[in-house]
Structures are given as structure tokens and as C-alpha cells.
Amino acid sequence: xxxxxxxxxxxxxxxxxxxxxxxxxxxxxxxxxxxxxxxxxxxxxxxxxxxxxxxxxxxxxxxxxxxxxxxxxxxxxxxxxxxxxxxxxxxxxxxxxxxxxxxxxxxxxxxxxxxxxxxxxxxxxxxxxxxxxxxxxxxxxxxxxxxxxxxxxxxxxxxxxxxxxxxxxxxxxxxxxxxxxxxxxxxxxxxxxxxxxxxxxxxxxxxxxxxxxxxxxxxxxxxxxxxxxxxxxxxxxxxxxxxxxxxxxxxxxxxxxxxxxxxxxxxxxxxxxxxxxxxxxxxxxxxxxxxxxxxxxxxxxxxxxxxxxxxxxxxxxxxxxxxxxxxxxxxxxxxxxxxxxxxxxxxxxxxxxxxxxxxxxxx
Amino acid sequence: xxxxxxxxxxxxxxxxxxxxxxxxxxxxxxxxxxxxxxxxxxxxxxxxxxxxxxxxxxxxxxxxxxxxxxxxxxxxxxxxxxxxxxxxxxxxxxxxxxxxxxxxxxxxxxxxxxxxxxxxxxxxxxxxxxxxxxxxxxxxxxxxxxxxxxxxxxxxxxxxxxxxxxxxxxxxxxxxxxxxxxxxxxxxxxxxxxxxxxxxxxxxxxxxxxxxxxxxxxxxxxxxxxxxxxxxxxxxxxxxxxxxxxxxxxxxxxxxxxxxxxxxxxxxxxxxxxxxxxxxxxxxxxxxxxxxxxxxxxxxxxxxxxxxxxxxxxxxxxxxxxxxxxxxxxxxxxxxxxxxxxxxxxxxxxxxxx
Numbered sequence: 001x002x003x004x005x006x007x008x009x010x011x012x013x014x015x016x017x018x019x020x021x022x023x024x025x026x027x028x029x030x031x032x033x034x035x036x037x038x039x040x041x042x043x044x045x046x047x048x049x050x051x052x053x054x055x056x057x058x059x060x061x062x063x064x065x066x067x068x069x070x071x072x073x074x075x076x077x078x079x080x081x082x083x084x085x086x087x088x089x090x091x092x093x094x095x096x097x098x099x100x101x102x103x104x105x106x107x108x109x110x111x112x113x114x115x116x117x118x119x120x121x122x123x124x125x126x127x128x129x130x131x132x133x134x135x136x137x138x139x140x141x142x143x144x145x146x147x148x149x150x151x152x153x154x155x156x157x158x159x160x161x162x163x164x165x166x167x168x169x170x171x172x173x174x175x176x177x178x179x180x181x182x183x184x185x186x187x188x189x190x191x192x193x194x195x196x197x198x199x200x201x202x203x204x205x206x207x208x209x210x211x212x213x214x215x216x217x218x219x220x221x222x223x224x225x226x227x228x229x230x231x232x233x234x235x236x237x238x239x240x241x242x243x244x245x246x247x248x249x250x251x252x253x254x255x256x257x258x259x260x261x262x263x264x265x266x267x268x269x270x271x272x273x274x275x276x277x278x279x280x281x282x283x284x285x286x287x288x289x290x291x292x293x294x295x296x297x298x299x300x301x302x303x304x305x306x307x308x309x310x311x312x313x314x315x316x317x318x319x320x321x322x323x324x325x326x327x328x329x330x331x332x333x334x335x336x337x338x339x340x341x342x343x344x345x346x347x348x349x350x351x352x353x354x355x356x357x358x359x360x361x362x363x
Numbered sequence: 364x365x366x367x368x369x370x371x372x373x374x375x376x377x378x379x380x381x382x383x384x385x386x387x388x389x390x391x392x393x394x395x396x397x398x399x400x401x402x403x404x405x406x407x408x409x410x411x412x413x414x415x416x417x418x419x420x421x422x423x424x425x426x427x428x429x430x431x432x433x434x435x436x437x438x439x440x441x442x443x444x445x446x447x448x449x450x451x452x453x454x455x456x457x458x459x460x461x462x463x464x465x466x467x468x469x470x471x472x473x474x475x476x477x478x479x480x481x482x483x484x485x486x487x488x489x490x491x492x493x494x495x496x497x498x499x500x501x502x503x504x505x506x507x508x509x510x511x512x513x514x515x516x517x518x519x520x521x522x523x524x525x526x527x528x529x530x531x532x533x534x535x536x537x538x539x540x541x542x543x544x545x546x547x548x549x550x551x552x553x554x555x556x557x558x559x560x561x562x563x564x565x566x567x568x569x570x571x572x573x574x575x576x577x578x579x580x581x582x583x584x585x586x587x588x589x590x591x592x593x594x595x596x597x598x599x600x601x602x603x604x605x606x607x608x609x610x611x612x613x614x615x616x617x618x619x620x621x622x623x624x625x626x627x628x629x630x631x632x633x634x635x636x637x638x639x640x641x642x643x644x645x646x647x648x649x650x651x652x653x654x655x656x657x658x659x660x661x662x663x664x665x666x667x668x669x670x671x672x673x674x675x676x677x678x679x680x681x682x683x684x685x686x687x688x689x690x691x692x693x694x695x696x697x698x699x700x701x702x703x704x705x706x707x708x709x710x711x712x713x714x715x716x717x
Contacts, residue, residue, distance in 0.1 A: 096600070108493075111457055111679075112458030112676070113461060123526040124528075127683065130676065130677035132597070143492075151600065151601065155529045156529050173473060244480070
């Protein structure tokens with residue numbers, strides 16, 4: 001047996017148990033600021049293997065898995081628990097509520113969607129005026145978000161209270177090579193991080209942060225990084241695959257990243273220039289273990305790395321994302337293979353990680 | 364006894380797009396079979412349930428039309444592994460991004476309906492709602508597999524499952540007009556308890572959303588003395604509060620206007636008052652937008668009435684009705700039919716004959 005195949009065999013894989021966990025995570029409701037449902041699944045999943053677990057003042061779940069070595073590298077791995085959604089802000093009577101959007105949801109993605117709201121997951125509808133009663137000229141403009149209401153039906157009138165949160169009602173499903181569901185940004189990251197905690201390599205000290213309020217501006221990760229005090233950090237997220245045909249039929253040079261291309265390694269986004277040592281190390285690790293990967297196109301957007309690398313005296317950081325289509329909408333799509341390769345890449349990188357990686361070298 | 368809630372949910376869990384009504388027709392036929400004397404399918408696919416009047420000889424007849432077809436989409440092409448589409452029936456394209464759909468290919472493929480993102484769009488179009496050419500369905504399969512499973516003209520239906528909104532409100536796709544099919548079915552069930560003086564033709568019509576083919580052909584074939592179109596109408600709700608809209612859960616509407624025979628409108632109003640049944644008069648000055656449009660001027664002319672069931676968010680995957688309104692529409696219909704005598708025509712149309 002060659003050393004290469006031997007190494008590959010050690011890498012964790014995605015099986016039915018992992019997919020079932022992702023399904024639970026995807027179906028759970030955890031809008032920014034109200035992450036309880038996902039937090040409970042995380043705690044249940046990692047508590048048995050954590051050396052230390054605590055929940056901080058904002059609701060981040062911080063987990064430590066100690067190393068067997070004397071001077072291990074302290075690696076922070078972050079995945080955000082929260083998702084985009086809505087908060088009920090006014091009861092207008094007869095089961096109709098006005099709401100505010102939480103996180104970056106394009107208003108064109110709201111009309112005509114089923115939602116679930118409140119701790120009892122009451123079903124509701126974001127309805128629109130019938131097309132028959134709509135003026136032809138109105139059809140050329142987007143329906144403004146502030147004109148929309150959540151309607152839970154007249155019989156449920158009064159069952160929601162302003163402050164209740166909700167999100168799209170989409171249920172997770174698999175189709176061929178694809179994973180389809182809501183909130184895969186970033187439940188794919190949460191599911192990956194749970195696996196990494198369960199299989200934590202003994203050569204490093206693993207500091208997991210299941211963070212809150214990423215969608216409102218990286219708020220949870222900022223304090224998590226200070227509390228965990230790591231030597232380096234990897235943010236595990238999902239990044240948009242905009243690998244779709246352009247309407248003008250020209251070549252799409254703005255795809256960001258592609259489905260089936262493997263984990264997307266960040267070089268630069270609106271918030272972070274990834275640490276070049278970490279970028280290089282991840283690419284080398286992928287080549288060594290024969291794991292497909294891609295570089296995310298440098299550009300806008302951002303992950304919790306934006307908050308983490310600025311914390312303390314600076315934390316060398318990089319992001320690795322599972323490519324996903326249709327982020328911040330009712331239904332996202334990702335590939336099982338991309339998810340598995342993301343898990344393998346990060347695991348392999350942890351296995352091979354040594355303190356040498358952080359010697360000053362910024363060539 | 365039909366459990367109305369589960370029957371409605373069953374009806375709106377089925378496809379049955381205009382021109383391809385078979386899946387829903389099969390289920391309706393099963394329900395109607397024990398409630399009628401004869402069941403047949405017209406040459407173009409409408410379902411006819413016939414309840415014979417008591418006694419020998421010729422009897423006057425009434426046709427009750429509720430369309431069973433639904434709006435949806437159709438495959439027009441494939442590129443880069445995405446399925447291109449066209450709408451069947453009137454759709455506001457602005458509700459389509461982010462919908463889950465079923466593509467009816469060699470097998471049913473779940474898919475995501477989405478739009479080309481602004482990142483790839485001309486700057487001037489950023490923020491605009493999508494045109495039909497900017498919409499597509501992504502089924503998440505390799506292109507070669509899609510080409511094997513999907514062909515031009517395959518149907519695409521909304522995958523939205525029914526929402527039970529506690530205590531009698533239901534939301535889902537195709538409640539326009541399966542809610543009326545349910546009302547008609549309840550009416551047939553009620554009529555089973557009566558001997559009838561009139562022949563009754565219950566018709567689940569096809570292609571109302573695309574040209575009224577079913578209502579036109581069935582009313583021509585049957586030549587009833589009276590026809591009633593049962594369809595949904597606009598309920599008051601967010602964004603819809605003008606004179607075209609009616610309170611949800613406050614009873615059906617009775618259509619008044621040029622498309623309806625005034626004597627029938629007046630008769631139904633009097634009857635609803637007599638039955639103490641809540642209703643609203645729906646003013647439809649020119650046209651009713653229902654099967655009555657094809658029936659009124661058909662053959663030598665057929666006097667029509669229109670009964671409406673208020674429904675929110677019409678022609679979206681989450682239309683909403685209140686079950687009580689379906690029951691009341693059914694009671695009004697059954698009340699009308701069971702009170703008909705063999706000479707009622709003269710009585711109802713007395714003024715028209717002066």
C-alpha cells in the first residue's frame with residue numbers, strides 16, 4: 001500500500017449519519033440573534049467528545065479539544081450557526097404581520113414563499129397581490145419588501161408576537177449528487193465542524209467556534225476569537241457558486257466559484273486578505289492527498305475570517321467554503337462531493353499542521 | 364362523508380396543468396363515482412358526472428362547472444444543465460425565483476426555479492424582476508442525465524405542499540380552482556339525499572386557464588337550461604383591498620354583471636337570504652373571468668350564474684382559502700338545486716319573458 005492511499009484512508013467521509021445531521025441542521029430555524037435550535041443540535045453532537053464546552057454571552061458555542069502533544073498549535077475553526085430570515089415587528093390583526101428582513105436577502109426572493117415562524121414553527125405565507133389585479137407597469141419593478149406581510153391565516157390570529165423570528169419553510173432533500181435545502185449557508189460549515197470535532201487530530205489543539213450573528217456583521221466570531229486566543233484560524237462557510245450562463249451568452253468570468261470544483265479556498269474578499277502561508281499550505285495539502293479544490297475568485301463578500309484575523313494582535317486566517325448556489329434564498333443547492341472534499345481538506349490540513357507553518361515568511 | 368380538509372389537500376397535492384388534467388381527473392372521478400348515476404369523459408377531457416332527475420320523460424337540466432386545471436410551467440429548452448421555461452396560465456414572474464418545482468420528465472425531478480443573478484446581469488437590469496428568459500430550473504443533475512430524462516414540452520408543477528393553517532384555512536397551489544371542485548363534490552354528496560326534479564351535470568372542466576376549452580365544449584354537448592360556474596375570486600388581504608376583493612371566511616360571492624343572467628343572480632341572492640347564508644355580491648360589469656364566459660354565448664345561449672369562493676394570493680403557489688367558504692358555496696348550490704321544480708324555469712325567468 002502506498003503512503004498516499006494510506007493517508008487518504010484516514011480521512012473522514014460523509015455517510016448517512018452525516019447527511020441526517022445536515023438535514024436536521026438545515027430544517028432547524030436559527031435566525032441571527034435567535035440561534036437556539038441549532039445551538040442545541042451542536043451541543044448534543046459535540047458534548048460527548050469535547051474536553052471543554054461553554055456558551056458565551058452572545059450564544060457562541062466554544063469547544064476545546066486538547067492535544068496529546070506538549071506544545072500544540074492552537075487552531076480555531078469557525079462555522080456560523082445563524083441564517084437569514086425575518087423578525088415579526090407588528091401584529092396587524094387577523095393573522096397578518098409585518099416583518100423585517102434579517103440578513104442580506106434580495107427582496108425579489110421573498111414573494112410567494114412559505115415560511116415558519118416562532119418557536120412552534122407556525123406555517124405562514126408571504127403572499128402577493130394577484131396578477132389579475134396588478135397593473136402592467138408594476139410588473140417591471142421588484143415588489144418592495146416593506147409592502148409584504150406574513151399571513152398565518154385568520155384562525156391563528158394573535159399567535160405570534162413582535163420579536164418572534166422565522167425563515168423560509170423549505171425542507172431538506174437530496175437529488176442525485178445534489179443537496180437541496182434552506183440555510184446550507186452555513187449549516188454545511190456547522191456539520192463539517194461537528195465532524196472535525198468528533199475526529200479531531202491529536203497533534204493540534206482544536207478550538208471550535210460555532211458562532212452567532214455572522215449574517216448581521218460577523219458579531220459572534222469577533223468575541224469568540226478573543227476568548228479562544230488561537231494561533232491561526234480557518235473559517236468554514238459556504239460561498240456562492242455563480243457558475244451560471246450569462247444572459248448575453250458571453251463567457252462567465254464572474255462565477256466566484258463552481259459546483260463540483262471542490263472546496264473553495266479564499267485568497268481575498270471584502271474583509272480579509274487570507275494569510276498566504278495558509279493558502280499555500282491548504283493547496284499543498286490538497287495536492288498531497290489528491291483532494292480537488294478551487295480558489296474562490298478574489299472579490300467582494302466575506303466570512304467570519306474578516307472579524308477573526310483582526311482580533312487580538314492579529315490571527316493568521318483563511319476561509320474554506322463549500323460552494324453553494326442561490327445563497328440567501330428559500331432554497332440552496334450544493335454538492336455532496338464538494339462538502340465531503342471540504343471536510344477531507346480541512347482534516348488533512350490539521351493532520352499535517354506543524355508550528356513551522358507560522359514562521360515569518362511572507363514571500 | 365367527505366373529510367373536506369383532507370380532500371382539498373389531496374386535490375392540491377396533485378399536478379393537472381391545463382391540457383394535462385389526467386392526474387387530478389382520476390382522483391375526482393373516484394370521488395364522484397358513488398355520488399352520480401353516470402360518469403364520462405368528454406372528447407377533450409372534461410369529467411362529466413350525471414345525476415338523473417326522478418321520474419320518466421325529459422327533465423330540465425343544470426350544468427355545474429368547476430375547472431380542474433392548474434397553472435404551471437413547461438420546458439422550452441436546456442442549456443448548461445439548466446432547464447428553460449415558459450408559463451402555462453397567467454403568472455406574475457416576480458413570485459417565481461426561489462420556488463421548488465417538480466419537472467415531470469421520465470421521472471419526477473425536484474428542481475429549484477431561479478433567476479440569473481445581478482452579478483451576471485447588465486448593470487441597467489440589476490434589481491429588476493426577471494423576464495421569462497432570465498428564469499430557469501436547476502435540477503442538480505449532470506447535463507447528460509438531464510438530456511436523457513427531460514424533453515421539450517415536459518410539464519413543471521409547483522412542488523409546494525399544502526399548509527394547514529389551523530382551524531380551516533389552507534394554503535397551497537391550485538386552490539384555484541380545486542377549492543371549487545371540492546365545493547362541487549360536497550354538493551353532489553348533499554344531493555344524494557334528495558330526489559331531483561332536474562337533471563344535474565357536474566362538470567370538472569379542462570383548460571380554463573388557457574382558453575376555456577372544457578366549458579365551451581361540455582356546455583355545447585350537454586345543452587343545459589342553466590349553467591353555474593363555480594370559481595375562486597379575490598379575497599381581501601395584504602396588498603389587495605380594493606372593490607375587487609371580498610373578505611376571507613365571510614361566505615361566497617354571487618356574480619352580477621353582463622356575463623350572468625340577471626334573473627339567476629337575483630334568484631341566488633334571494634335564496635342565500637332565505638337560507639341565512641352569508642355572501643357578497645360581486646360586481647363583474649363586463650366579464651366574469653370564469654367558465655361562464657364560454658358558456659353564456661354557446662349554442663343558442665345558456666343562462667349563467669357565477670359563484671365565487673374568496674381566495675388570497677391567486678395564481679401563486681400559496682393561494683389561501685377558508686374551508687367554511689367552500690362549504691357555504693356548496694350549500695348555496697345544493698340549496699338551489701334541491702329547490703328546483705320541473706316548472707322552475709318559468710318562475711325564475713318570469714320577468715325575462717314579459
